Amino acid sequence: MLKPTVGPIIGHTTTNQSRIFIRGEFQLNTAVFGGIRYRVSGTQQWLKAPFAKLELLRDMSAVILLDKLTADTDYEYQAGWFSPMSPTHTVDSVMELPLQWPREVYRLRTRATAITQPRAYILGSCRYLRLTAGIPSLPHLGDRIFSSIGQLIEGAQPPVSAIMMTGDQIYVDDLNLIAPDREYNEILKKYRAAFSQPNIQRLMSGTPTYMILDDHEIEDNWPVNAHKSDASLFRNAMTAYEIYQASHSPACAVTSNGQVDQVLKNYWYQFSDGDIEWFVTDSRTRRNLAQDDRRILDEEQEQALCQWLIESPARVKFVVTSVMFYPDRKLHGDDAWKSFPAQRLRLLEVIRTHRLKNVVFISGDVHGSLTSRLTHSADPNFEVHTIVSSPLHNSKLLPYAKASTFILDQPLALTADGDYRHELTSAVVSQDNFAHMLVDAGQIRVNYHDRDGKQLQSIKIDLR
Incomplete structure (x- = not known):
């Protein structure tokens, strides 16, 4: 063999x-x-x-x-x-x-059955691996950080339950201004190259890895930039995504004869780990850009998410959305939840009116890492946090986010019942990094590390 x-x-x-x-x-x-x-x-x-x-x-x-x-x-x-x-x-x-x-x-x-046992996770997104004529250019740079993640996982206590990759695991359009890949075989080569580099291969062979797509699995700012001629690009990109990312996720059901069913109904999915539950959204392929009903999540997915938020007995609920839930960017924020304010407000009102606790939004995308806290001016019981981890490896052509990138001097949303206000609870990391997130009985601890594994900062989020 x-x-x-x-x-x-x-x-x-x-x-x-x-x-x-x-x-x-x-x-x-x-x-x-x-x-x-x-x-x-x-x-x-x-x-x-x-x-x-x-x-x-x-x-x-x-x-x-x-x-x-x-x-x-x-x-x-x-x-x-x-x-x-x-x-x-x-x-x-x-x-x-x-x-x-x-x-x-x-x-x-395998996962532990003890409900209250502390858990740990690795968070990351945006791993740029440039290919030229189908061959990785300086691949060790895009693979370097995975060695550091592997070293942290080895012997870590509590053991790392999973790696959550929140988008842009590959860049189909890494040379999008010159020669973007569009053909099926070209996109498959991207996946083979990206997932077979030695450090990421070693890492994913030993730790459960969960993935969801963002725009660069298709093309930049999809579907805003989509044209009628892009139908074949979308079909090719999503077929490759289903093979290499969705196929081993909970989005695929297990059949009665013990096989993993590769016929996908949708890309979003849920899973649990003790008294922690995850809802991983598809905030990219089900968008509705019509002005009268703008949606970043389709109606079925929004209903499923709201039902899960309300009915799940989980002590901690992580909602993964590949693009930023908040804070909003000053520029280029229209690709994220900033451009879908009505749907975002509906979700926040569900959390607030049902008095839900310990809801945390996890995302990537912005090439900068941070944590932030959202409160309500008239409701002291409302509190939501966001944890952002990005990028695993940046392109030299793309800038890093910094604090001045975000709108922080005005409320996130205004309602008749009060204002949703947010603040950073960390510095903004403007370099290649990953997050090591630990959850125990009383808190979430988020440790950001640079590409060599050095800890950059540590943030505590108290659980309620």
């Missing part, structure tokens, strides 16, 4: 399941299979290896489900792909072959 050409990537992981993405390579006139074998760390016996047939339709990739795992347990696994000599082999028959697995051993940990 051969090493995966992309992956393994650990996706959605629960107390008893884990989804793992692997990619092989096309072989002319012969079938290709990928497989994973695993065991509890410290034991000798490998458990029965699940296999999948790798199809060109999914760029020779598959998501393999490990089921009936034990909670809060360390596992080790091996992954590989091969082409059998006989063309008659099936997924079931290859499981009986005496295969020689690749030597690399990867590790994963």
